[in-house]
């Protein structure tokens with residue numbers, strides 16, 4: 001299938017923001033390949049998500065070694081799309097991958113050792129079919145490996161030409177300050193931090209955001225829509241084609257409690273008063289911090305990406321709206 005990207009994809013210059021104090025600008029929304037890129041979905045749908053995202057100006061695609069199922073398959077699928085349809089556009093794309101979770105058998109297939117991190121990156125490059133990724137992450141801190149070893153592996157990836165920038169994910173404020181100090185001393189500054197952040201999980205407001213700002217590190221919150229909860233998806237029940245109706249280990253029907261639903265309906269009233277969908281409100285809320293560069297969304301349908309990109313048509317929340325949101329969330 002031939003794909004010609006939209007000529008208008010860069011028609012909104014304010015859709016890009018520099019990541020921390022680096023020179024790299026990211027699209028305000030990035031597409032994550034955690035779900036909907038495994039062997040359990042139609043390849044054509046996965047491909048249409050990438051096409052729609054790119055047509056709408058999304059330049060950043062986030063993967064990890066273990067995304068699938070099976071682990072590795074999201075990288076393989078993305079590599080195929082790149083090879084068959086986007087080969088001429090590599091320099092317009094920011095491709096990220098990570099290592100840190102369980103990937104292969106034995107003591108070297110997990111966590112943060114130099115042995116695992118660098119072998120995993122080599123495997124990722126093969127699966128995606130590229131010579132380098134733009135961002136290579138430590139997916140989670142490893143309590144049993146010296147931080148200097150994991151950061152040393154990230155630095156090595158850059159020096160070996162296998163990554164352009166490095167990032168960390170799921171590190172606490174204290175761990176981030178330590179990691180950033182080590183990376184600075186090695187001459188490979190930390191570009192970006194990827195934490196979970198959404199209206200239902202605000203932990204980064206208690207210290208991490210300050211550390212990121214002080215160190216000039218960009219922030220890319222994952223699950224900004226709480227896996228679909230903070231959208232209109234579940235307002236009237238659980239649709240058969242939703243993540244919660246599938247066999248997700250991470251979003252189960254019992255997570256959609258009466259208390260959450262009450263909040264979602266109240267938040268939806270605020271969204272409607274702004275002429276937005278609930279998803280759009282949840283995204284501009286996450287993007288309101290100076291150090292938040294991009295929100296890392298997932299999607300199962302191209303229309304969801306269209307809806308989410310439109311959030312940027314009304315990006316500023318006023319003080320009254322912010323206070324009303326706080327009140328609803330603290331109920």
Ligand SMILES: NC(=O)c1ccc[n+]([C@@H]2O[C@H](COP(=O)([O-])OP(=O)(O)OC[C@H]3O[C@@H](n4cnc5c(N)ncnc54)[C@H](OP(=O)(O)O)[C@@H]3O)[C@@H](O)[C@H]2O)c1
Pocket residue numbers: 031032033034035062063139169170194222223224225226227228229231232233241242243244279296297298299300301303304305307308
């Ligand atoms: N670093 C880490 O440890 C880590 C952990 C988790 C995720 N991540 C990254 O974050 C990315 C995003 O995670 P996520 O998929 O959980 O993010 P999310 O954006 O919070 O949730 C995405 C889901 O929300 C629903 N949705 C999205 N837009 C919608 C819209 N406009 N209207 C209605 N429903 C909408 C879809 O659900 P349905 O599928 O039900 O349609 C979609 O699959 C991942 O792909 C991955 O790259 C990183």
